[in-house]
Amino acid sequence: MTRPTIDDIARRAGVSKSAVSFALNGRPGVSPATRDRILAAASEMNWRPHKAARALSGARSDAVGLVVARPAQTIGAEPFFGLLLAGLQAGLSARSIALHLMIVEDTAAEIEVYRRWTSERHVDGFVLVDLQHRDKRVPVLEELGVPAVVIGGPGGHGTLPSLWADDREAMLSLVDYLAALGHRRIAHVAGDEAFHHTRRRIRALKDAARRLDLVDAVSVPTDFSDAQGASATRALLSSPNRPSALIFDSDVMAVAGLAVAAEMGVAVPAGLSVVSFEDSLLTRIVHPAITALGRDTFALGGQVAAMLLAAIDEPGSVRDVQGATPRLTVRESTRAPYTEQGA
Amino acid sequence: MTRPTIDDIARRAGVSKSAVSFALNGRPGVSPATRDRILAAASEMNWRPHKAARALSGARSDAVGLVVARPAQTIGAEPFFGLLLAGLQAGLSARSIALHLMIVEDTAAEIEVYRRWTSERHVDGFVLVDLQHRDKRVPVLEELGVPAVVIGGPGGHGTLPSLWADDREAMLSLVDYLAALGHRRIAHVAGDEAFHHTRRRIRALKDAARRLDLVDAVSVPTDFSDAQGASATRALLSSPNRPSALIFDSDVMAVAGLAVAAEMGVAVPAGLSVVSFEDSLLTRIVHPAITALGRDTFALGGQVAAMLLAAIDEPGSVRDVQGATPRLTVRESTRAPYTEQGA
DNA sequence: GAGTTTTACTAAACCGCTCTAGTGAAACGG
DNA sequence: CCGTTTCACTAGAGCGGTTTAGTAAAACTC
Numbered sequence: 001m002t003r004p005t006i007d008d009i010a011r012r013a014g015v016s017k018s019a020v021s022f023a024l025n026g027r028p029g030v031s032p033a034t035r036d037r038i039l040a041a042a043s044e045m046n047w048r049p050h051k052a053a054r055a056l057s058g059a060r061s062d063a064v065g066l067v068v069a070r071p072a073q074t075i076g077a078e079p080f081f082g083l084l085l086a087g088l089q090a091g092l093s094a095r096s097i098a099l100h101l102m103i104v105e106d107t108a109a110e111i112e113v114y115r116r117w118t119s120e121r122h123v124d125g126f127v128l129v130d131l132q133h134r135d136k137r138v139p140v141l142e143e144l145g146v147p148a149v150v151i152g153g154p155g156g157h158g159t160l161p162s163l164w165a166d167d168r169e170a171m172l173s174l175v176d177y178l179a180a181l182g183h184r185r186i187a188h189v190a191g192d193e194a195f196h197h198t199r200r201r202i203r204a205l206k207d208a209a210r211r212l213d214l215v216d217a218v219s220v221p222t223d224f225s226d227a228q229g230a231s232a233t234r235a236l237l238s239s240p241n242r243p244s245a246l247i248f249d250s251d252v253m254a255v256a257g258l259a260v261a262a263e264m265g266v267a268v269p270a271g272l273s274v275v276s277f278e279d280s281l282l283t284r285i286v287h288p289a290i291t292a293l294g295r296d297t298f299a300l301g302g303q304v305a306a307m308l309l310a311a312i313d314e315p316g317s318v319r320d321v322q323g324a325t326p327r328l329t330v331r332e333s334t335r336a337p338y339t340e341q342g343a
Numbered sequence: 344m345t346r347p348t349i350d351d352i353a354r355r356a357g358v359s360k361s362a363v364s365f366a367l368n369g370r371p372g373v374s375p376a377t378r379d380r381i382l383a384a385a386s387e388m389n390w391r392p393h394k395a396a397r398a399l400s401g402a403r404s405d406a407v408g409l410v411v412a413r414p415a416q417t418i419g420a421e422p423f424f425g426l427l428l429a430g431l432q433a434g435l436s437a438r439s440i441a442l443h444l445m446i447v448e449d450t451a452a453e454i455e456v457y458r459r460w461t462s463e464r465h466v467d468g469f470v471l472v473d474l475q476h477r478d479k480r481v482p483v484l485e486e487l488g489v490p491a492v493v494i495g496g497p498g499g500h501g502t503l504p505s506l507w508a509d510d511r512e513a514m515l516s517l518v519d520y521l522a523a524l525g526h527r528r529i530a531h532v533a534g535d536e537a538f539h540h541t542r543r544r545i546r547a548l549k550d551a552a553r554r555l556d557l558v559d560a561v562s563v564p565t566d567f568s569d570a571q572g573a574s575a576t577r578a579l580l581s582s583p584n585r586p587s588a589l590i591f592d593s594d595v596m597a598v599a600g601l602a603v604a605a606e607m608g609v610a611v612p613a614g615l616s617v618v619s620f621e622d623s624l625l626t627r628i629v630h631p632a633i634t635a636l637g638r639d640t641f642a643l644g645g646q647v648a649a650m651l652l653a654a655i656d657e658p659g660s661v662r663d664v665q666g667a668t669p670r671l672t673v674r675e676s677t678r679a680p681y682t683e684q685g686a
Numbered sequence: 687g688a689g690t691t692t693t694a695c696t697a698a699a700c701c702g703c704t705c706t707a708g709t710g711a712a713a714c715g716g
Numbered sequence: 717c718c719g720t721t722t723c724a725c726t727a728g729a730g731c732g733g734t735t736t737a738g739t740a741a742a743a744c745t746c
Contacts, residue, residue, distance in 0.1 A: 003462055005732055016696045021734060031694060048462040052404065053732035055395035056701045063443075072433070072641050076425030077624040086415035089446040098465070100406075100441045103432040119346055119391040122441070226628045252628065259630035281420040285569045285595065286629060287602035298415050348702055359726045364704060374724060396702035399731045 004045040013041040024049075055121065063098040064308055065123040069110045070130070074224070075103060077252055079280035080297055084151075087301020088127065095309060097124075107132075111140050118144045124312045125149070127304055131156060131196045147311040149304050154320065156196050161311060161318040163304055167197045170293055170326045171204035171247075174275060177328060178245045179212045182336045183273065187243035188219040189232045189253055198249065201277070205247070216241060222253065229253025233260040237272070244337035245273040251282040254290050258333070269335035279329060288332035295326040347388040356384040367392075398464065406441040407651055408466040412453045413473070417567070418446060420595050422623035423640055427494075430644020431470065438652065440467075450475075454483050461487045467655045468492070470647055474499060474539045490654040492647050497663060499539050504654060504661040506647050510540045513636055513669045514547035514590075517618060520671060521588045522555045525679045526616065530586035531562040532575045532596055541592065544620070548590070559584060565596065572596025576603040580615070587680035588616040594625040597633050601676070612678035622672060631675035638669040 006020045013020065015034060022029045023038040030038070055061045066088065068075065075081055085101070092099055100123055104110050114137070117123050124147065128137060131152030138158045141148045150157040153164035178186055188205050191198040202219040209217030220236065222228035229248065236243055237260065248254035254276035258268060266272050268288055276283050279294030300323055311318040349363045356363065358377060365372045366381040373381070398404045409431065411418065418424055428444075435442055443466055447453050457480070460466050467490065471480060474495030481501045484491045493500040496507035521529055531548050534541040545562040552560030563579065565571035572591065579586055580603065591597035597619035601611060609615050611631055619626050622637030643666055654661040 007732080017733085018697080018735080019695060022695090025734085027735095029694065034694080046462075048459060050399070050732050051463045051465050052395040052398035053701090054734080056393070056399050056703090056732080057734040058701065059734075061395065072426060072429035073624065075429045076422035076640070078425075079419035082419030082421075082425055083415060085444065086418045086446050089444065090415070093445060093447070096459075098443045098445070101428065101432065101444050102436065102441070103429050104436070116391065119389075120394045122394050226624060230628075252624065256628040259628055259632075262630035281416065281569060281595065282625070285573075285599040285602055287605035289602075297419070350702080360703085361705075361727080362725060365725090368704085370705095372724065377724080393702050396731090397704080399702080399733085400704040401731065402704075 003050075004047045005050070006047070009038060009041045009045060009047055012045065013038045060124050060312070061121055062096070063100050063123045064092065064305075064312075065100045065102065065113075065117050065126045066129070067102045067104060067110045067113045067126065068129060069104050069106050072103065077226070079251065079282060080278060083280070083297035084129070084301045084304075087298040087303075088305050089301070090298070091302040091305025092309070097309070107136060111137055114140055114144060114146070118146045125308050127151065127308060128157075128160070131162075132194050133196055133199060135196075147308065147315055149308045149311060149318070151300070151304060152196050154322075161307060162320045163300070163307060163323050164320065165197075165295060165323045166325045167200045168204040170277070171201045172208050173328065174247060174277070174293060175205060175208040175212065175214075175217075178247075178273065178275070178334070179208075179214065181245075181273070181334065183243075183245040184215045184337075185241060185243040186214060186217055186245045186247065187236045188217070188247045189229055189236070189249060189257060190219045190221045191224045191249040193221045201249065216243060218243075222249075224250055224253065226252050226256040229256040230260050233257040234264070237261065237264055237266055243272075245275065245334070247275050247277065249277045251276050251278040251280045251290075251292065254278075254292070255282050255286050258286060258288075258290065269333050271338055273335055273337070274333040277326075279326075283331070291331045291334040292329055293326040294329050295324060299324075346393075347390045348393070349390070352381060352384045352388060352390055355388065356381045403467050403655070404464055405439070406443050406466045407435065407468045407470065407648075407655075408443045408445065408456070408460050409470045409472070410445045410447060410453045410456045411472060412447050412450050415446065420569070422594065422625060423621060426623075426640035427472070427644045427647075430641040430646075431648050432644070433641070434645040434648025435652070440652070450479060454480055457483055457487060457489070461489045468651050470494065470651060471500075471503070474505075475537045476539055476542060478539075490651065490658055492651045492654060492661070494643070494647060495539055497665075504650060505663045506643070506650060506666050507663065508540075508638060508666045509668045510543045511547040513620070514544045515551050516671065517590060517620070517636060518548060518551040518555065518557075518560075521590075521616065521618070521677070522551075522557065524588075524616070524677065526586075526588040527558040527680075528584060528586040529557060529560055529588045529590065530579045531560070531590045532572055532579070532592060532600060533562045533564045534567045534592040536564045544592065559586060561586075565592075567593055567596065569595050569599040572599040573603050576600035577607070580604065580607055580609055586615075588618065588677070590618045590620065592620045594619050594621040594623045594633075594635065597621075597635070598625050598629050601629060601631075601633065612676050614681055616678055616680070617676040620669075622669075626674070634674045634677040635672055636669040637672050638667060642667075 010017045010020045023035045126148040128150045148160050150160050150162040153162035220232040261268050276290050276292040279292035283290035283292045353360045353363045366378045469491040471493045491503050493503050493505040496505035548560050563575040604611050619633050619635040622635035626633035626635045650661050
């Protein structure tokens with residue numbers, strides 16, 4: 001028993017192939033009665049469109065691509081990633097659009113995939129993550145003329161629509177909070193300076209430090225790994241002017257930093273306040289639970305999906321969108337600094 | 344300038360369409376000289392096959408599907424997932440096979456996707472994860488006659504080939520180790536009893552307890568969430584006959600359990616040994632680092648990819664494969680129990 | 687009620703590739 | 717040297733849809 005084609009339906013309903021196509025796609029040109037007959041036949045025979053056949057006739061491929069250039073370890077480790085994926089999925093599956101995932105070594109390979117998938121008509125559009133400073137992928141996607149949505153910004157994403165969060169505002173509110181608690185020495189275990197958002201956060205911290213008259217406000221760049229997060233923390237906690245509060249750019253690094261504090265006998269939050277710029281299960285399950293800036297990554301994925309679908313339906317129609325500004329969830333890892341407390 | 348088709352190449356090389364198809368697919372029927380001429384023309388024109396057109400002519404769709412019925416939270420939280428994904432990718436991309444990812448609500452929806460994607464010829468095969476007791480998905484995939492590889496087992500996967508790890512052996516070695524350290528009261532914060540591997544582990548613990556004459560060997564089933572992991576731990580640590588060692592079925596629960604111990608003032612490893620059945624970044628970055636059974640999930644993904652590709656190439660040719668038995672990595676969370684130590 | 691428009695439907699081309707059947711020429715066999 | 721096999725290649729029919737052009741009948745128009 002082979003799968004039914006529209007020809008089979010046509011025969012069964014006693015009409016032509018074209019009539020079936022019209023009926024199944026809700027196009028005019030068939031009477032209501034005939035349409036019902038055709039639809040009934042189709043559902044009786046359990047017909048499903050053959051994606052490839054549809055795609056061949058110039059239609060959509062009904063899939064979007066997500067290509068990520070990150071080491072496998074990172075993909076597994078960062079809850080951000082899985083949540084984004086799940087959110088994207090949820091947004092896409094409602095219209096039964098598939099997500100093609102590809103994990104590659106580096107940006108060059110990533111660009112190669114964009115080229116290939118576009119020319120093979122493999123996907124209808126792309127989601128671009130990890131926006132970098134002077135990102136090489138942006139001009140390629142622009143040149144290919146394929147719909148794409150950038151997560152990140154603002155700025156640096158050319159003419160591609162972007163969904164961005166106000167990293168600057170988030171950092172300022174974070175520092176305000178720590179300063180209000182009485183912290184004067186705040187250090188920042190940052191991410192990779194190649195990333196756009198890392199730069200914005202570093203700059204924001206500098207500005208806030210000047211405004212609030214903080215004693216110290218160092219940003220230490222890392223590659224986002226737990227190893228570098230840990231060693232940056234170790235270095236900062238070993239300095240004679242040990243900071244009383246640490247801001248970590250990722251949840252993974254925050255947890256790693258917490259472990260370093262424990263290992264060095266620095267009590268959190270009594271002797272050190274810890275804040276994460278990224279919230280997730282991780283920050284909640286450790287002890288003490290970490291105060292963190294949270295954004296709804298799952299919802300973010302859904303928003304991106306919606307933007308991309310709109311961009312595919314009507315290229316050029318989608319403008320930049322500002323996502324929700326991350327909100328601070330205070331947990332057990334922050335407190336007024338020990339020294340000021342007595343004052 | 345529109346994308347070139349094999350017709351364009353044929354014209355340029357002065358041959359027929361069919362000759363081009365033969366040449367590009369390495370099929371016999373063209374002389375070496377002509378073949379070279381055709382390949383040269385194709386690469387000059389930067390030709391790429393149109394996937395849909397290929398798929399339409401009965402060929403493969405060059406994609407495999409991974410459908411997961413789990414809450415979004417879990418996907419993000421468990422490093423296992425991302426690593427598996429990355430490993431699968433690596434194994435597939437070598438032959439430029441795409442991975443279609445779909446995250447759904449429940450098993451019924453998952454089955455629906457299997458049906459749809461198969462009849463739409465959307466993918467050439469599936470990877471099935473989270474094998475359950477009397478899994479309903481297995482008979483469906485068998486009925487559909489689509490190539491599929493199951494992660495999990497042994498047993499319960501019908502005629503589908505499976506890649507399984509020896510959970511029983513792993514549990515036995517774990518308990519042996521704890522018993523050798525002197526632990527007599529061992530408790531097990533298990534996963535979901537609906538899962539095949541959870542049942543095997545519970546049974547293995549019971550057997551080991553009998554053999555080693557352990558005082559106590561309770562298994563507490565959970566839904567794998569950090570919340571249930573934490574509350575199970577809380578209950579176990581509150582009991583009058585508090586266990587001296589806890590085995591957690593997942594890294595997330597182990598970390599959550601560690602936090603509960605800290606919160607209850609139970610020192611790890613002095614007052615309690617903690618072991619995780621799953622290793623990942625999580626178990627390494629917390630303090631104290633958790634002793635864990637590790638398997639190379641990335642490699643596992645690659646192995647599954649290879650099996651699936653073989654099953655697609657030659658249905659029925661793939662047999663069950665036993666994956667590497669997880670090995671114990673001892674870290675800081677295990678030690679001889681306090682009371683026995685003095686004896 | 688003749689001319690025009692609309693409606694409901696069909697035939698067939700087309701998308702880009704694969705693959706079978708067929709063809710003419712060269713190579714082989716005895 | 718003629719019949720057979722092999723070789724290199726071509727023509728053209730699909731694959732399962734979409735879509736355009738065309739047609740016959742029904743519905744309007746005045």
